[in-house]
Amino acid sequence: MKKTLSLMLSLIMALVLTVGCTSTDEKAKKENEPLDIKVVTPAGTPTLSMIKMFKENPSIGDNVSVSYESVKSTDLLSSKILSKEGDIFIVPTNLAANLYNKNSGYKIAASTVWGTFYLVGNEEISNWEDLKGKEIDMIGRGLTPDAIFRYLLTQNNIDPDKDLKLNYFGGASELATNFISGKSNLSLMPEPMLTKVLVKRTDSKVVMDLQEKWEKAAKLNTSYPQASLIVSEELINNHSEVVKNFLSEYEKSINWINQNPSEAGKYYEELDMGLNKVIVEKSIQRCNIDYVSANDAKEAIDNYLNVLFEYNSKLVGGKLVDEDFYYTK
Known part of the structure; x- marks a missing residue:
């Protein structure tokens, strides 16, 4: 009886070790297989934040190739995400939440564009009261620019529907x-x-x-996370080291852009992204490009999404996100 029991235990141990080794071997084999990664960003500041990687295509691992694409339409961006035509995307943060709530299979890894909206004029405006009775042109009726501006107006005792007039245009151009x-x-x-x-x-x-006004209203010592980077759960689960390497290179790219605006402008123009190098160089300081991991940006993201949810729940997919929305390495 003892011999039989001992033999059974030996067989079980051998089976466990064999399965473990096979699983490890299969994982190692999978990680060594050629891997093609597709990265998609919307035109403008999000593409600018990654322009060094677009131009230089740094290595993020052996047998790993990366292709980059910049698209002009948010609808096209959403379509590519839903059809899983890419592995990594930069998207408006509320779109990331919206898609997550539709079980798109992507997690937010970092927020990188911290607001790009400014009121420009030829009048003296020193405080919110000065806006009363004015006409202000803007974009994004019912969308995030509208939600952000209306939130700030109401936080500063200005009724956006009574105290001033907002005129909406189809696009920034x-x-x-x-x-x-x-x-x-x-x-x-x-x-x-x-x-x-x-x-x-x-x-x-x-x-x-x-951005300064939002920081004061939110009391978080940070602006709103306008755009963020999302990564497919499949890539995270099967190639975690590659994801970490990519994020590291992206953070380096953003630091380089802020330190080398002239070179970044040259890259942007050379890749024919729609603006000349002088405009890009001068704009970088106000583009507020900064790499903040999802873990560190979580409070700011939650606050931002909550404001948008209160304005129009559809902007974030009808409900607020849960903890699984955030990728933590």
Whole structure:
């Protein structure tokens, strides 16, 4: 009986060790197989935040190849995510939440664009009270720019529907053209389009920094996480080291951009991303590009999503995110 029991235990141990070794061997084999990663970013500041990687394509592991694409439409970006045409995306943070709530299979890994909206005009605006009775042109009716500005107005005792008039335009280019032509004296403008406007209409200046105003309203010592990087759960689960390497290179890329705006501008122009190097170089300081891991950005993200949820729950997918939304390495 004892011999039989001993034999059975030996067989079980051998089986466990064999399965363990097989599992380890299969994992190692999988990690050594050629891996193609697709990275997609929206045009503008999100693409700028990764422009060094677009240009230099740094290695993030043996047998790993990475391709980069910049798209102009948020709808196209969403379509690519839902059809899983990419592994890593930079997206508006609320879109990341929206897609997560639709079980898209992506987690947020870092927030990297911390607000790009400024009020530009040729009038003296020193406080919120000065906005009463004014007309302000902007973009994004019912979307995040609208939610952010209306939130800040109400936080400062300004009724956005009674105390001033908001005029909405279809996009930043149309908004800029209207302002440059002199048809508007106050516009809520995003970078890098803002810098282009300031160069062409020399009588104008930045009269309000929405990022500074948000920091005061939120009392978090940080601005709002306008855009974030998301990674597919499949890539996280099967190639965790590759993900870590990518994030490390992205953080280095962002640090380099802030330290070398002229070179970043050259890269942007050379890759034909839609703006010349001078405009890009001048805009970087106001683009607020900063790498903050999801773990460190969590409080700011939750606060931002809560504001958007209160404005229109559909902006974040009908409900607030849970802990699994965040990738922590």
